[in-house]
Amino acid sequence: ASPVKSSSMLQSMKSLGTKAAAAALDWLGSNEATNILNDSTASMEFELRLAERVLASIDWSNYAARSATVWTKHQRPLPSDAKSPARLAEARSAGLEALDCGLLRLAALRFSECIRHAQPGSSDLAVAFANRSLVFKRLGCYAEAIADAEAALRLPYGDERAGKLTGRIADCQKRMSVSKSSSVSQPAAASQSLLRDFNPQLPHASAKLQLALADESRGRCLVALEDVDVGDLLVSEPAFSAILLSNLRDSHCSACLAPCQRLLPCSDCSVVGFCSETCRDNDPVHRVECGWLAGWLDSAFNASIGRLAFATVIAAGGPVSAAQAVAKAKNFKDFESVFGSAGDYQSVLALVAGERQRESRDLAQRVAVACQMALLLSVESESNSQLDVAAPLVAALLRHLMLVPCNAHDVTALSAPPSRLTTSSSTDNGSSVDISALTIRDIGSAVYPTASLINHSCDPNVSRVTCPGLRLEIRALRPIAKGEELLDNYGLHWAVHPKQQRQESLAAQYLFDCDCVACTNEWPLYDGLLALEPRWIDAIAKDDKSEVEGADKNNLDDVANFVVDPTIKAEVESTVGVVAEFVSSFSTSAPLLANELNSRFEARLLSLIRLLQRRVRRPHRWFNDAEECVKMVWSARGCLDTGGTD
Ligand SMILES: [Zn+2]
Ligand SMILES: [Zn+2]
Ligand SMILES: [Zn+2]
Structure with a gap:
């Protein structure tokens, strides 16, 4: 690779971005732009018109033709990506x-x-x-x-x-x-529960749910059609597109995100590794981004947002298919109603993108990156660089760059330090797991269109787990009554993050003001809550006023509830013992972990949550403890992750 040629490639990328941003700002100030943005029924009309105007004013066809001749295959990869x-x-x-x-x-x-x-x-x-x-x-x-x-x-x-x-x-x-002959026989892994009640309106959701309109400002939402029990599987959805966090490339497969000690190299660049030849030879995203990753795409747009937006074009079938889908989406009069019925990619395009709430500068920056990515795609995938493909492609990329930050989900794995846990078949027998060392860790970012329909609450009533194959499972975290809305947590929970921090972060990334129950009622943080400790119950029973002085009145009311019914009090105390047992460390061999957690604790935790739902008012420490425990149990059913260093 010639360094001079490589740096001139980056140079032309930069100049394209500058020109496109200026052209976008120009058009965004026009009456035409304002009118289109105000017409809320026009699907993708805004993105398409913006892309057409920008590409025309920067003379795209000429630009693309020149780049195609300069960026021939042998000039890749960029120096930063090359084998050295x-x-x-x-x-x-x-x-x-x-x-x-x-x-x-x-x-x-x-x-x-x-x-x-x-x-x-x-x-x-x-x-x-x-x-x-x-x-x-x-x-x-x-x-x-x-x-x-x-x-x-x-x-x-x-x-x-x-x-x-x-x-x-x-x-x-x-x-x-x-080691095989001396090993004890391992029980089969817990079988994955699949959705049995298929929902024709929402192919990846339970039939207990329906798509509804929350209100004008909050858009679509998922609502319970009938009573949902704690633990019910509500969504089971494959990732539409996914990327690995760039700091995990030396410990995880770039294609399937599996933790892997024995990564195989890419034959053309030094940046990524794969868990198998199958992953290496069948990763359509890396085929296009190879050579451009460390040197450009990683830093093209805000952390992993740019790469996921880019990968979503490939997941849609490549630049030409994505462009065709955008042209088709233009004909839907009511964009939001196409969800599920028009195919997965249409459902992705129909996700909230916040185009009306964004500043012109913000939009222009995204247009610039969309044009650069379109150039890379049209050259590297040898697709048509003509305007009739390029404009809808830029529109698609712009849409992705807007919707990814509002909709992408973290791909998570239950993670343990490798010294304590290993998945290597040859060393399982002697290894042990310290439960207290397990954490839920982000390993990537993915688009799940159905899961994205669930709105946020700082006090969520569902919980997400990434399962093998990057399938996302969403379960009810407590009983949800018929007619109630499903509420997910977009990262900041009332128990750990103060209200002001939650509100600011949600407004910045997701462009809305949270009015959830925790925000509205000013719930204190977990540490500010009085735990419903057994000694309070005893104190009340003995009518010892000095013991309970300064305690929270709401909780004391609940204490009184338990005292009134001694059988419930006993049940709570014994089940909380299970929670304590769970939290305190114990050891077991790695493959047994999920089975152990499920068989020993899940049913009891679910009963505890049902009981607490009836008997205590939230916010409540015990309720929170029980929810956190059951989330950990479900996570163990998902991906176990042993990547990383000591
Ligand atoms: Zn793989
Ligand atoms: Zn490569
Ligand atoms: Zn809130």
């Missing part, structure tokens, strides 16, 4: 040093870096695989060690050293068979 012999050498000596010091996980990371930077088919690549294979063997990850040794043997590698690798493979196989 210097980085390879650095990573190799750092890896060997870590190996010497016994820092095995660090050594594995450094040798993975060597693998990403080595040229395909080279002896450097063979050495890097062989080195990582040794690290895996020492870690006790025999399956991974064998796979890496075999990868090295398929590459040019000296005969003498090859003998050593063959010996290592045989040794690992022997150790694996020993």
